[in-house]
Amino acid sequence: xxxxxxxxxxxxxxxxxxxxxxxxxxxxxxxxxxxNFYQVSxxxxxxxxxxxxxxxxxxxxxxxxxxxxxxxxxxxxKEVTAKVLQxxxxxxxxxxxxxxxxxxxxxxxAIPENNxxxxxxxxxxxxxxxxxxxxxxxxxxxxxSNDVVSHMNPYNNKVIILLPGPPNExxxxxxxxIIPFLRKLQPGILYSEMVxxxxxxxxxxxxxxQDLIEQQTNPTIATYAKNGEVHIRITxxxxxxxxxxxxxxxxxxxxxxxxxxxxxxxxxxxxxxxxVVSMLAxxxxxxxxxxxxxxxxxxxxxVNVPGASAVLGEGFITYSNEAKQKYLKVSAQTLMKYGAxxxxxxxEMAQGAASVSESNASLAVTxxxxxDGGTEEKPxxxxxIGCTVNGKIRVKECRLKGxxxxxxxxxxxxxxxLLRNAIMEEYGI
Amino acid sequence: xxxxxxxxxxxxxxxxxxxxxxxxxxxxxxxxxxxNFYQVSxxxxxxxxxxxxxxxxxxxxxxxxxxxxxxxxxxxxKEVTAKVLQxxxxxxxxxxxxxxxxxxxxxxxAIPENNxxxxxxxxxxxxxxxxxxxxxxxxxxxxxSNDVVSHMNPYNNKVIILLPGPPNExxxxxxxxIIPFLRKLQPGILYSEMVxxxxxxxxxxxxxxQDLIEQQTNPTIATYAKNGEVHIRITxxxxxxxxxxxxxxxxxxxxxxxxxxxxxxxxxxxxxxxxVVSMLAxxxxxxxxxxxxxxxxxxxxxVNVPGASAVLGEGFITYSNEAKQKYLKVSAQTLMKYGAxxxxxxxEMAQGAASVSESNASLAVTxxxxxDGGTEEKPxxxxxIGCTVNGKIRVKECRLKGxxxxxxxxxxxxxxxLLRNAIMEEYGI
Numbered sequence: 089x090x091x092x093x094x095x096x097x098x099x100x101x102x103x104x105x106x107x108x109x110x111x112x113x114x115x116x117x118x119x120x121x122x123x124n125f126y127q128v129s130x131x132x133x134x135x136x137x138x139x140x141x142x143x144x145x146x147x148x149x150x151x152x153x154x155x156x157x158x159x160x161x162x163x164x165x166k167e168v169t170a171k172v173l174q175x176x177x178x179x180x181x182x183x184x185x186x187x188x189x190x191x192x193x194x195x196x197x198a199i200p201e202n203n204x205x206x207x208x209x210x211x212x213x214x215x216x217x218x219x220x221x222x223x224x225x226x227x228x229x230x231x232x233s234n235d236v237v238s239h240m241n242p243y244n245n246k247v248i249i250l251l252p253g254p255p256n257e258x259x260x261x262x263x264x265x266i267i268p269f270l271r272k273l274q275p276g277i278l279y280s281e282m283v284x285x286x287x288x289x290x291x292x293x294x295x296x297x298q299d300l301i302e303q304q305t306n307p308t309i310a311t312y313a314k315n316g317e318v319h320i321r322i323t324x325x326x327x328x329x330x331x332x333x334x335x336x337x338x339x340x341x342x343x344x345x346x347x348x349x350x351x352x353x354x355x356x357x358x359x360x361x362x363x364v365v366s367m368l369a370x371x372x373x374x375x376x377x378x379x380x381x382x383x384x385x386x387x388x389x390x391v392n393v394p395g396a397s398a399v400l401g402e403g404f405i406t407y408s409n410e411a412k413q414k415y416l417k418v419s420a421q422t423l424m425k426y427g428a429x430x431x432x433x434x435x436e437m438a439q440g441a442a443s444v445s446e447s448n449a450s451l452a453v454t455x456x457x458x459x460d461g462g463t464e465e466k467p468x469x470x471x472x473i474g475c476t477v478n479g480k481i482r483v484k485e486c487r488l489k490g491x492x493x494x495x496x497x498x499x500x501x502x503x504x505x506l507l508r509n510a511i512m513e514e515y516g517i
Numbered sequence: 518x519x520x521x522x523x524x525x526x527x528x529x530x531x532x533x534x535x536x537x538x539x540x541x542x543x544x545x546x547x548x549x550x551x552x553n554f555y556q557v558s559x560x561x562x563x564x565x566x567x568x569x570x571x572x573x574x575x576x577x578x579x580x581x582x583x584x585x586x587x588x589x590x591x592x593x594x595k596e597v598t599a600k601v602l603q604x605x606x607x608x609x610x611x612x613x614x615x616x617x618x619x620x621x622x623x624x625x626x627a628i629p630e631n632n633x634x635x636x637x638x639x640x641x642x643x644x645x646x647x648x649x650x651x652x653x654x655x656x657x658x659x660x661x662s663n664d665v666v667s668h669m670n671p672y673n674n675k676v677i678i679l680l681p682g683p684p685n686e687x688x689x690x691x692x693x694x695i696i697p698f699l700r701k702l703q704p705g706i707l708y709s710e711m712v713x714x715x716x717x718x719x720x721x722x723x724x725x726x727q728d729l730i731e732q733q734t735n736p737t738i739a740t741y742a743k744n745g746e747v748h749i750r751i752t753x754x755x756x757x758x759x760x761x762x763x764x765x766x767x768x769x770x771x772x773x774x775x776x777x778x779x780x781x782x783x784x785x786x787x788x789x790x791x792x793v794v795s796m797l798a799x800x801x802x803x804x805x806x807x808x809x810x811x812x813x814x815x816x817x818x819x820v821n822v823p824g825a826s827a828v829l830g831e832g833f834i835t836y837s838n839e840a841k842q843k844y845l846k847v848s849a850q851t852l853m854k855y856g857a858x859x860x861x862x863x864x865e866m867a868q869g870a871a872s873v874s875e876s877n878a879s880l881a882v883t884x885x886x887x888x889d890g891g892t893e894e895k896p897x898x899x900x901x902i903g904c905t906v907n908g909k910i911r912v913k914e915c916r917l918k919g920x921x922x923x924x925x926x927x928x929x930x931x932x933x934x935l936l937r938n939a940i941m942e943e944y945g946i
Contacts, residue, residue, distance in 0.1 A: 099741050101553045103543030104750070107536065110558065114532030124530045125565055127558035129539065136554055143572075160723045160740065161730065193898070194916050200720035220919040256744070256923050310533070377813070377834065383820025384806070384813025387834045391812025394888055394921060396836070402844065403834030405806065405816045411831035411874075445840075459823055492823060 089274050090123045092148035094140055096156035096165045097253055098131040109154045109258060116262065120270050121278035121325065122150065132162040141172050145243045150273070155253030157223035159202040165250060166226070170210045173228060174242060177208040180215055183224045190222050210250075216265045221257040226250040227269060247273065279332020280307075280323035282356040283343050286316065286505040293318040296346055300339065307335050315494070316501035317360070349512060352505070360504050361389045367511045368399035368449065373477065375507070377403035378416050378441035378452040380428070381471065385500045386451060402445050406437065416440030416452075429454050431472050431483040438474030438481060450476045451507050453499055457492045469495050473503045477510045518703045519552045521577035523569055525585035525594045526682055527560040538583045538687060545691065549699050550707040550754060551579065561591045570601050574672045579702070584682030586652035588631040594679060595655070599639045602657060603671060609638040611646075612653045619651050639679075645694045650686040655679040656698060676702065708761020709736075709752035711785040712772050715745065715934045722747040725775055729768065736764050744923075745930035746789070778941055781934070790818045793933050796940045797828035797878065802906065804936070806832035807845050807870035807881040809857070810900065814929050815880060831874050835866065845869030845881075858883050860901050860912040867903030867910060879905045880936050882928055886921045898924050902932045906939045 093114070095107050110127045117124050126148070130140045137156075144151045156165030170177050184207035191199045206223045209215055216225030228248040249266060251258045271277070285293060290313035297320065300309050307324035320343060324335035344351060352363045368375055377387040377400070387403035390396050404415050409428055412418040417440040418433055426432040437452035455471030462468035469488040474481065484506050488495045522542050528534050539556045546553050554577065559569045566585075573580045585594030599606050613636035620628045635652045638644055645654030657677040678695060680687045714722060719742035723730075726749065729738050736753035749772060753764035773780060781792045797804055806816040806829070816832035819825050833844050838857055841847040846869040847862055855861040866881035884900030891897035898917040903910065913935050917924045 098739060100540075101543055101556065102547045102739075102750070102752075103540050103545075104741060104748075106540040107556075111529075111532050111535040114530055116532075118531050125560060125562070126569070127530065127536075129556035131554060133554070140555070158742070159720045161727070162739070190918060193896070193918060200718075200724055202723065203720050220923055254742070254744075256919065260920065312533070379813070381820070382817065383825070383829070384808070384816035384832060384834065387813035388811065388817050388925075391810070391834075391836065392922060392925070396812070400812070400834075401837035402840035403813060403836075405813065405820075405829075405832030405834070407820065407826055407832075408830035415831065493821065496817075496821070 089121075089150065090125055090148045091117050091150040091152060092125065092144040093127045094137075094144060094151060094153045095127070095129040095253075096132060096137060096153055097129075098133075098162070100129045100155075101131045108255060109253065112255065112259065112262075113152055113154070116267065117270075119278060119280055119323070120267065120274055121276065122270060122274055132156055132164060134164060134168055137165065137168045138172050141169060145172070145246050145248070149245070150247045150249065150270070152249045152251065154251045154258060157206065157250060157252045159200065159206055159222065161202070163205075166208065166210060169228070169248060169250060172242070173210065173230065173248070175211040175228075178211050179207050180209040180224065182217075183207045183209065183215060186217060186224070187222050216251075216261050218252060218257055218261060220260055221252055221254060223252040223257070225252065225261045225265070227266075276325065276327055277329060277332060278323055279326055279329055279336060280321055281336050281340055281354060283320040283322070283340060283347070283351055284353045284358075284360075285318045285320065285347055285350045286352050286360060286501065286508075288318060288347065288350050290318050293320070293347075297343070300342065307339055309339060316498045349509070349517065352508060360501060360508070361393050364504050364508050365390060365393040365396055365399055367508065369395075371511065371515050373399065373449045373511065374445075374447040375400050375449045375451060376441045376445040376447040378437045378450065379403070379405050380407055380412070380437075380454040381457040382453045382496050382499050382503070383407060385496060386453065386503050389500055389504070401447070404441060412437060416444065427466070429456055429466055429470060429472060431474075431485060434472035434474035435481055435483050436474075438476045438483075442476045442479075448478055449507070449511075450474075451503050453503055455486070455495070455499060457495045457499075459492060471495070471499050471502075473499070473506050475503075475506045475510050477507075477514045480510070480514065482506065482510050518550075518579065519554055519577045520546050520579040520581060521554065521573040522556045523566075523573055523580060523582045524556070524558040524682075525561060525566060525582055526558075527562075527591075529558045530560050537684060538682065541684065541688060541691075542581055542583070545696065546699075547707055547709070549696070549703055550705050551699060551703050561585055561593060563593060563597055566594065566597045567601050570598060574601070574675050574677070578674070579676045579678065579699070581678045581680065583680045583687055586635065586679060586681045588629065588635055588651065590631070595637065595639060598657070598677060598679060601671070602639065602659065602677070604640040604657075606637040607640050608636050609644055609653065612636040612638065612644060615646060615653070616651050645680075645690050647681060647686055647690060649689055650681055650683065652681040652686070654681065654690045654694070656695075705754060705756045706758060706761060707752055707754055708758055708765060709750055710765050710769055710783060712749040712751070712769060712776070712780055713782045713787075713789075714747045714749065714776055714779045715781050715789060715930065715937075717747060717776065717779050719747050722749070722776075726772070729771065736768055738768060745927045778938065778946060781937060789930060789933050789937070790822050793937050794819060794822040794825055794828055796937065798824075800940065800944050802828065802878045802940065803874075803876040804829050804878045804880060805870045805874040805876040807866045807879065808832070808834050809836055809841070809866075809883040810886040811882045811925050811928050811932070812836060814925060815882065815932050818929055818933065830876070833870060841866060844873065846873065856895070858885055858895055858899060858901060860903075860914060863901035863903035863912050864910055865903075867905045867912075871905045871908075877907055878936070878940075879903075880932050882932055884915070884924070884928060886924045886928075888921060900924070900928050900931075902928070902935050904932075904935045904939050906936075906943045909939070909943065911935065911939050
């Protein structure tokens with residue numbers, strides 16, 4: 089089964105956006121065992137889009153088009169696809185309903201005329217609701233016996249999938265509706281498990297699994313560096329999920345032996361903050377954050393987990409020295425003697441955050457994110473993370489590379505990982 | 518002049534890497550006034566690559582291939598291109614020299630055999646030295662009178678450019694050698710300006726510029742939705758930047774007339790938090806944040822701006838009712854009578870944040886990000902944003918759609934925009 093991706097949008101051709109959708113689809117199709125031979129980006133242009141779609145239909149089984157489903161005049165992916173497939177556009181009652189509700193919920197008194205365009209669907213297509221925007225997704229199969237227009241269908245046994253361009257609309261639809269649909273098309277499966285590791289660099293992790301990679305046949309093993317984390321995917325081709333699991337298990341067990349507690353999850357859907365929040369909840373730990381250079385990103389990451397209110401009641405952003413003293417009771421002497429970016433200050437911030445809030449855990453960060461503020465002895469990228477669990481204090485020094493954004497993102501990951509390790513030490517794994 | 522990009526590499530099709538090269542080339546070609554109609558990614562496969570290259574040569578003037586110039590036998594971009602152009606591969610003395618030096622400088626005692634493959638060039642091509650790797654870049658023109666093999670050339674008046682895939686090799690070569698080469702081919706430039714708008718939906722913004730889009734010739738106008746914002750790009754083809762500016766200005770002025778203060782910048786490189794931070798700095802305003810459902814993301818966004826310490830000294834994450842009372846002095850009665858998610862609570866949070874921190878501005882957020890916690894009368898997505906500037910309080914009610922992540926991201930944008938508008942009202946534009 090061969091899939092081809094067509095990313096539609098002049099903004100891609102002008103370089104206004106990086107085409108991350110194609111990469112997302114490539115990863116997902118690889119996981120599904122669906123081959124991808126071509127990825128094409130084309131503008132919002134009728135002739136070039138229909139030429140591209142015809143070419144794709146002539147050489148691929150599944151064509152996934154992303155983008156060009158918006159309400160504006162230059163969005164014409166749906167219109168061109170209908171033309172190429174010689175089908176009509178018809179109004180979909182449910183989509184119209186949904187769009188009306190979408191605007192009503194936002195208290196729009198009038199719905200922009202051009203949004204009705206988004207309620208039109210390709211005749212005989214399966215509609216995928218969009219819960220994060222107005223444009224529905226569409227699945228068109230050209231081989232359905234009940235296909236009202238198949239007799240005049242220029243292509244047979246093809247699947248055309250139209251999805252909205254914005255990743256926050258595309259990804260949820262793909263996960264909830266498209267993946268299950270594609271699974272049914274693809275006989276045999278690729279079963280894969282993900283081992284997520286934090287606290288070990290990519291090159292070191294690579295070396296630790298080199299021999300496994302060299303021996304790999306089925307299952308295969310691949311490592312991905314992910315901003316402070318390393319993800320290792322083990323993928324087995326099998327006739328059933330059960331057999332896939334059996335093939336993957338020995339390799340996952342071997343990785344657990346090698347990486348032990350650096351592995352924070354083997355659950356694909358789980359990320360670092362999910363793990364930390366469930367550890368906190370499990371042990372009835374209340375966390376308080378105190379952030380300087382991250383300015384709220386750590387708490388923001390934790391609050392991203394539904395139900396975080398059970399483990400995080402409050403947090404402080406203490407960017408100035410005054411705020412560190414006023415809210416966290418960091419002593420003026422410490423700030424004077426060791427500076428705001430020091431292990432001593434990080435420790436006092438963490439202890440202060442816990443005591444002021446009467447929490448049994450705290451996470452504090454102070455560092456130099458740059459681009460300015462670095463010195464010979466305290467360079468940009470120097471970050472101290474303080475963590476207390478049940479009064480026991482830990483401070484970690486990090487020397488990070490990258491721009492301001494990257495240094496702050498890495499700090500969030502390392503802070504969460506420090507807390508994770510502290511909880512393991514306190515409560516066991 | 519039309520350029521087409523072919524990104525060669527199975528790792529792209531497997532989703533192992535995001536294709537940032539195509540985006541880089543798109544940006545550069547747009548700056549050069551060279552149109553880009555197609556971007557294709559294809560694997561290291563002879564048949565599919567030559568099919569793709571033939572297609573590109575049939576519809577574009579310039580074809581830029583990236584990747585597949587490595588030493589291994591699955592790298593065959595050069596070989597396939599030579600075949601398609603019916604030219605031979607010949608050894609290039611200078612490249613051989615350079616490769617020897619490259620390894621000698623790195624203290625290799627022996628040069629891997631297969632690296633000699635990289636000293637082979639396409640007959641009649643211009644060699645571009647690679648100062649960051651071994652593979653040379655190649656420029657092949659099929660219209661040269663002195664072209665030794667043009668008489669048997671299947672394509673005429675085409676330019677084929679082969680570049681290495683790694684960005685750290687491709688980008689320096691492109692800047693130093695390819696851009697000057699392309700400039701000579703392409704008289705004139707594309708000059709574009711970006712108008713960034715917040716607080717107006719894409720559909721509404723589209724309607725407001727529909728007539729301009731319909732009339733467009735040169736300059737052209739295009740709108741892009743960007744998670745709570747709308748960006749409008751005005752692009753003019755001109756013989757010089759000066760004339761480009763002159764062509765673009767009337768349209769930008771017209772947009773300013775229509776969108777007035779909804780435009781937060783016309784500076785491509787500036788984003789919403791940059792604008793808010795510089796407005797705060799300009800008027801010597803110190804901001805304090807008080808965040809519930811965003812849990813620190815607003816402060817985190819502001820601190821992302823270098824020098825934010827001048828305008829933000831502290832912030833509160835008050836996720837629990839207790840924290841709202843303890844740190845922000847929100848009254849128990851208000852929480853009881855109106856609930857934590859209410860305009861009254863948002864107002865008291867904002868006022869409390871300002872007074873406790875003795876700041877002259879504050880931004881407070883309370884809302885239901887979901888997925889749980891929604892009710893009939895207070896649904897998921899209901900968010901109240903409170904803002905004070907010089908004691909004057911404003912509260913905005915938002916009804917947002919999407920998953921937890923999206924609701925929180927939109928809340929950050931709307932909060933920053935509320936503050937921006939409040940400052941304009943207080944201090945003028």
